Amino acid sequence: xxxxxxxxxxxxxxxxxxxxxxxxxxxxxxxxxxxxxxxxxxxxxxxxxxxxxxxxxxxxxxxxxxxxxxxxxxxxxxxxxxxxxxxxxxxxxxxxxxxxxxxxxxxxxxxxxxxxxxxxxxxxxxxxxxxxxxxxxxxxxxxxxxxxxxxxxxxxxxxxxxxxxxxxxxxxxxxxxxxxxxxxxxxxxxxxxxxxxxxxxxxxxxxxxxxxxxxxxxxxxxxxxxxxxxxxxxxxxxxxxxxxxxxxxxxxxxxxxxxxxxxxxxxxxxxxxxxxxxxxxxxxxxxxxxxxxxxxxxxxxxxxxxxxxxxxxxxxxxxxxxxxxxxxxxxxxxxxxxxxxxxxxxxxxxxxxxxxxxxxxxxxxxxxxxxxxxxxxxxxxxxxxxxxxxxxxxxxxxxxxxxxxxxxxxxxxxxxxxxxxxxxxxxxxxxxxxxxxxxxxxxxxx
Numbered sequence: 001x002x003x004x005x006x007x008x009x010x011x012x013x014x015x016x017x018x019x020x021x022x023x024x025x026x027x028x029x030x031x032x033x034x035x036x037x038x039x040x041x042x043x044x045x046x047x048x049x050x051x052x053x054x055x056x057x058x059x060x061x062x063x064x065x066x067x068x069x070x071x072x073x074x075x076x077x078x079x080x081x082x083x084x085x086x087x088x089x090x091x092x093x094x095x096x097x098x099x100x101x102x103x104x105x106x107x108x109x110x111x112x113x114x115x116x117x118x119x120x121x122x123x124x125x126x127x128x129x130x131x132x133x134x135x136x137x138x139x140x141x142x143x144x145x146x147x148x149x150x151x152x153x154x155x156x157x158x159x160x161x162x163x164x165x166x167x168x169x170x171x172x173x174x175x176x177x178x179x180x181x182x183x184x185x186x187x188x189x190x191x192x193x194x195x196x197x198x199x200x201x202x203x204x205x206x207x208x209x210x211x212x213x214x215x216x217x218x219x220x221x222x223x224x225x226x227x228x229x230x231x232x233x234x235x236x237x238x239x240x241x242x243x244x245x246x247x248x249x250x251x252x253x254x255x256x257x258x259x260x261x262x263x264x265x266x267x268x269x270x271x272x273x274x275x276x277x278x279x280x281x282x283x284x285x286x287x288x289x290x291x292x293x294x295x296x297x298x299x300x301x302x303x304x305x306x307x308x309x310x311x312x313x314x315x316x317x318x319x320x321x322x323x324x325x326x327x328x329x330x331x332x333x334x335x336x337x338x339x340x341x342x343x344x345x346x347x348x349x350x351x352x353x354x355x356x357x358x359x360x361x362x363x364x365x366x367x368x369x370x371x372x373x374x375x376x377x378x379x380x381x382x383x384x385x386x387x388x389x390x391x392x393x394x395x396x397x398x399x400x401x402x403x404x405x406x407x408x409x410x411x412x413x414x415x416x417x418x419x420x421x422x423x424x425x426x427x428x429x430x431x432x433x434x435x436x437x438x439x440x441x442x443x444x445x446x
Contacts, residue, residue, distance in 0.1 A: 005046075011080035012046035014073055015056075018063035019044055031406060032062055034226060049084045053077050054289055057367075058230055061287075228394045229294045229365060233403050235282045235410055236266040239376075244320035245281060246420070247274035248313055248413055253433035259319040259423050277316050277415040280377045284403060286363075286390070287370035294394040296363040296371065301334050301341040304409045305385040313383075313413060316420040318436060330359055334377035336384045336412060343375060343388070380416055385409035 019029065026044075030037040033055055040059075042048040050056050056077055060070045239245045249256055249272045260268040268274070288294045332343040345360035365371045377386065387404040404410065425431035 007076075007083040008049055008080045009046050011049065011073075011076040012044055014069075014076055015044045015059070018060060018065055018069070018073075022063050024062075029059065029062060032230070032232060033058055034230075049080045050077070051081075058289065225397075226289075227392065227399050227401050228289050228292065228397070229286055229392060229401070230289060231284060231286045231390070231401060231403060233282055233284050233405065234266075235276070235280060235405055236269055237281050237283050238262055238265075238319075239279070239281045244318065245279065246277040246316050246318045246320075246415055247272070248277045248315065248415065248418065249274045249317055250314035252315070253317075253421050256317055256421075256433065258431055259317075265319065274317075275313075275383075276410075276412045277418070278378060278380070280410060280412045282375040282377070282388075282403075282410065284373040284375065284388075284390075285370055286365050286373065288366035288394075290367055292395055293364050293366050294392050296361060296365060297391040297393060297398075298361050299332060299343045299373070299375075300389040300391070301336075301343055301377075301386060302389055303336065303341060303384055303386045307383050309381075309383045309414045309416075311417065314418070316415045316418045316436075317433070318420060318422045320422065330363070330372065331374045331376070334375060336377050336379040336386060337381050341377075341386070377410070377412060379412050380414050383411075383413040385411055 019026075022029070025037075026041050027037040030040045033040065035055065039048070043050055043056075053074060056073060057070065060073055065073065237245070244259070247269060251272065256272060257268065286296060331346045331348050333346045334341050334343050345358040347358045348356045363371050363373075375388065387402055387409045389400050390403055391400045392398065420436035421433040422436050423431055424434045428434070
């Protein structure tokens with residue numbers, strides 16, 4: 001058992017090293033892997049071994065593991081999985097030892113023997129004993145010595161038959177349950193019918209797909225087959241042109257910290273309870289789970305809740321700090337003011353002013369060929385909760401995955417009629433929030 005523990009411990013040690021390389025918690029990584037945080041912690045602590053390597057490979061990708069590390073991780077997983085499947089050694093059967101530590105022949109009690117109080121008369125001839133089974137090695141009763149010290153307690157020879165352990169020549173064959181026989185026959189018939197249908201060219205039965213907008217499939221027995229792709233979504237970016245986005249914060253300027261670094265925008269927005277104002281940019285990265293191609297068919301916009309903006313919802317703070325990047329392809333524009341918003345593929349440029357035509361669906365992804373989609377959703381008259389449905393097909397299967405903000409809809413509101421501020425580092429050192437004219441605020445929203 002020590003070898004099993006060592007193999008699993010080496011695999012768990014490499015998982016922990018990869019996890020410590022990132023600044024993400026177990027819960028954050030588990031959400032990206034469609035599993036519970038406790039399950040991932042058990043893998044990293046060596047309490048369990050994943051049954052499939054696909055989830056382990058996705059974990060390595062999220063931890064930025066190199067090709068050599070992923071190869072070593074696969075090797076350790078194979079060894080740990082084999083150790084987990086290895087049967088544990090069982091203790092051999094031990095024969096019952098009679099009281100007193102006698103290691104001689106084991107005997108079986110004779111139910112026909114007289115009670116101990118019934119002492120046979122020495123003068124009476126001993127009755128013929130009929131053994132329960134043939135015992136070739138039994139010692140004759142007449143050859144057993146009688147104790148000379150206590151002749152009155154001597155056990156009569158015919159009342160004691162030797163207890164001998166024996167093995168039957170033929171073990172009885174266990175009866176097969178009729179229910180199991182019928183189930184086995186039905187499964188064989190179903191398998192033959194499936195082979196016949198496949199040979200004849202009939203299409204396979206349709207696969208059940210999760211409902212649009214449904215969360216990840218439950219883990220464990222009876223869980224549906226996971227989608228052949230993974231995705232991540234980031235709605236706290238610098239926007240399509242790297243100019244920065246606007247947020248509504250219910251705080252005065254003196255209580256709002258300066259604009260953060262681009263990688264800290266999500267933490268800044270969370271600490272201020274900020275809401276996207278005007279335009280919400282979402283960067284979506286889609287990647288296949290294996291080498292098989294996955295075709296992305298369409299992207300649908302779903303508005304979960306729509307309400308009129310509150311006039312006292314706060315102040316607009318612009319995180320813009322200069323622009324310069326071009327709009328790359330795979331850019332989609334969404335008008336949340338429409339009754340049924342649609343994600344429309346839009347043209348872009350390469351940053352040098354050269355136009356790039358719009359590239360619409362379908363796209364194709366795999367483990368080695370991911371795809372990045374940029375979505376820009378704008379609202380002028382509503383406070384909307386919304387998410388996206390991405391439909392896919394691969395190897396005869398189709399399905400839909402819901403893209404949202406870690407299980408919650410994206411949240412956007414209008415900036416119309418609100419005061420605005422930008423952070424000035426030129427006229428004021430080290431910097432401070434200064435008012436933005438209404439016309440300029442509308443321009444930044446565009």
